[in-house]
Amino acid sequence: MSDSETRTDSREEAQAESLVLQRLREQFGEALREVKVWRNETTVVLSRQDLVRACRFLRDDQDLAFDFLSDVTGVDRLKLPQASPRFEVVYNLYSLQHRRRLRLKIRVDEGEAVPTVTGVWETANWHEREVYDLFGVPFEGHPDLRRILMPDDWEGHPLRKDYPVEASPRWWEEEPA
Amino acid sequence: MTSSRTMTLNMGPQHPSTHGVLRLVLTLDGEVVVKCVSHIGYLHTGIEKGLESKRYQQGIPLTDRMDYLAPLSNNLALVLAVEKALGITVPERAQTIRVLLTELTRIKSHLVWLGTHALDIGAMSVFLYCFREREAILDLYEAVSGQRMMSSYFRVGGLASDLPPGFEEAVKAFLKTFPDRLAEYEALLTANPLWRQRTVGIGTIKREDAIALGMSGPGLRACGVGYDVRRAHPYSGYERYSFEIPLGKTGDVYDRYLVRMAEMRQSHRITGQALERLTPGPVNVADPKLIPPPKPLLKRSMEALIHHFKLYAEGFSVPAGEVYHAIEAPKGELGCYLVSDGSPRPYRVHFRAPSFVNLQALPKMVEGRLVADVVAVIGSLDIVLGEIDR
Numbered sequence: 036m037s038d039s040e041t042r043t044d045s046r047e048e049a050q051a052e053s054l055v056l057q058r059l060r061e062q063f064g065e066a067l068r069e070v071k072v073w074r075n076e077t078t079v080v081l082s083r084q085d086l087v088r089a090c091r092f093l094r095d096d097q098d099l100a101f102d103f104l105s106d107v108t109g110v111d112r113l114k115l116p117q118a119s120p121r122f123e124v125v126y127n128l129y130s131l132q133h134r135r136r137l138r139l140k141i142r143v144d145e146g147e148a149v150p151t152v153t154g155v156w157e158t159a160n161w162h163e164r165e166v167y168d169l170f171g172v173p174f175e176g177h178p179d180l181r182r183i184l185m186p187d188d189w190e191g192h193p194l195r196k197d198y199p200v201e202a203s204p205r206w207w208e209e210e211p212a
Numbered sequence: 213m214t215s216s217r218t219m220t221l222n223m224g225p226q227h228p229s230t231h232g233v234l235r236l237v238l239t240l241d242g243e244v245v246v247k248c249v250s251h252i253g254y255l256h257t258g259i260e261k262g263l264e265s266k267r268y269q270q271g272i273p274l275t276d277r278m279d280y281l282a283p284l285s286n287n288l289a290l291v292l293a294v295e296k297a298l299g300i301t302v303p304e305r306a307q308t309i310r311v312l313l314t315e316l317t318r319i320k321s322h323l324v325w326l327g328t329h330a331l332d333i334g335a336m337s338v339f340l341y342c343f344r345e346r347e348a349i350l351d352l353y354e355a356v357s358g359q360r361m362m363s364s365y366f367r368v369g370g371l372a373s374d375l376p377p378g379f380e381e382a383v384k385a386f387l388k389t390f391p392d393r394l395a396e397y398e399a400l401l402t403a404n405p406l407w408r409q410r411t412v413g414i415g416t417i418k419r420e421d422a423i424a425l426g427m428s429g430p431g432l433r434a435c436g437v438g439y440d441v442r443r444a445h446p447y448s449g450y451e452r453y454s455f456e457i458p459l460g461k462t463g464d465v466y467d468r469y470l471v472r473m474a475e476m477r478q479s480h481r482i483t484g485q486a487l488e489r490l491t492p493g494p495v496n497v498a499d500p501k502l503i504p505p506p507k508p509l510l511k512r513s514m515e516a517l518i519h520h521f522k523l524y525a526e527g528f529s530v531p532a533g534e535v536y537h538a539i540e541a542p543k544g545e546l547g548c549y550l551v552s553d554g555s556p557r558p559y560r561v562h563f564r565a566p567s568f569v570n571l572q573a574l575p576k577m578v579e580g581r582l583v584a585d586v587v588a589v590i591g592s593l594d595i596v597l598g599e600i601d602r
Contacts, residue, residue: 074533106547110560131423138536157424160572161568182253184602200258200265
């Protein structure tokens with residue numbers, strides 16, 4: 036499949052100018068780096084500096100009320116066409132009241148820290164530890180940033196794309212991309 | 213920690229009531245838990261990493277091993293996420309069979325929860341009864357997939373095969389006896405003063421805390437929050453079934469017990485409705501790029517042979533993009549976040565495992581309580597470590 040495969044369906048894009056995006060645009064305008072709608076799911080890429088402020092706004096605004104953080108995870112973009120910045124931290128938000136989902140994303144390079152959202156949603160604690168453990172993305176201000184799945188003395192971060200999937204790295208190199 | 217008043221107690225990872233390899237470090241003041249720290253990861257098997265090097269259909273068996281008490285629910289989460297990215301919907305018969313089997317899976321998972329939970333608190337007989345009923349569901353599993361536990365029966369685009377002959381009668385026979393059996397368990401426990409003493413007012417969590425901690429499934433509903441993915445975002449045709457969402461009030465161990473018991477009744481109801489909806493028809497999408505052609509056709513059709521070869525040698529590609537699809541697994545919201553780069557292998561798959569998130573609420577439920585309650589609370593959370601550690 037070609038890289039030019041369009042990620043945004045123009046028909047869906049029209050629907051996407053929803054309340055959530057409107058409010059976000061009003062509040063954060065410039066800070067929204069990118070907005071994508073695909074398969075009826077909205078993804079908003081934010082800059083690091085605005086993350087916590089945006090999360091608080093999304094949680095506390097009555098019309099949005101994203102009170103439930105479903106999930107936080109990471110993506111190593113090393114093998115994607117746009118590999119820089121290398122890491123993506125992905126937040127899947129949910130509003131119990133409005134039954135609405137939203138995905139936030141932050142992009143960082145190796146060694147750059149992401150501000151923690153544990154102050155907004157307590158549940159982020161373990162999710163962020165997992166991203167730190169498996170991708171090596173540090174979280175600034177996290178109350179308890181330790182490895183969570185791997186042993187404390189483990190070297191490397193297994194979900195990085197340059198980490199071998201099997202014991203022999205050669206096998207990995209021979210695998211078609 | 214340094215105070216001479218407190219004592220540190222290590223519980224697990226090999227402890228029968230931690231339901232797997234969970235390790236807790238408890239700081240005790242006498243019999244009261246002052247602090248509880250969970251250590252997980254003993255069962256980390258790199259499932260998410262493994263999926264990146266497998267083709268989409270090949271990855272399905274790996275998901276069985278996450279919540280091994282509900283393998284078909286895990287299959288469903290992955291399969292639905294891939295189908296969403298592909299932009300396809302499976303035929304109605306496949307949807308109905310998926311609903312039927314995942315509801316049986318919910319009953320099966322809840323039966324293990326009930327049996328082990330009761331065993332932890334000291335009611336041995338319930339455990340034996342629950343496993344008797346679970347056996348009946350495992351037989352149904354075996355009938356459809358040839359496997360009792362790691363069934364991998366769902367496929368992207370439909371099912372591995374249609375239901376075997378006699379399956380509907382077997383389900384009917386199970387549905388007929390199950391309500392009475394469930395009533396038997398309730399007679400043993402619900403009004404039992406010993407059971408109530410160990411569960412009422414124990415491990416209480418407030419509604420706001422449960423939401424902030426991201427709890428889902430019966431644990432969240434026991435606090436009175438009516439969030440059920442089957443109702444909030446119906447998939448596989450759940451909008452066509454009538455069922456209730458049982459809610460609790462106080463969010464204690466007893467409420468979680470009541471909610472799960474009521475859920476088994478609702479699952480029984482949905483299974484019955486699914487049986488009635490079961491009409492003959494295809495169980496796979498009619499797309500030769502996704503579903504291998506029937507074997508006899510290979511000898512006659514060149515095109516079928518090419519499709520067969522392409523599917524097994526290369527697999528199918530999924531358009532580049534990302535999706536998050538959640539289902540209501542027996543333990544709560546099981547989400548699958550999928551990133552595709554347009555190749556036949558997923559670029560990244562992540563599972564939002566409900567047990568992982570629910571376990572995080574444990575300290576809030578046990579701190580300040582007696583050490584004996586820890587066992588009751590863990591049982592009521594219904595965690596599976598295979599899913600937590602992935």
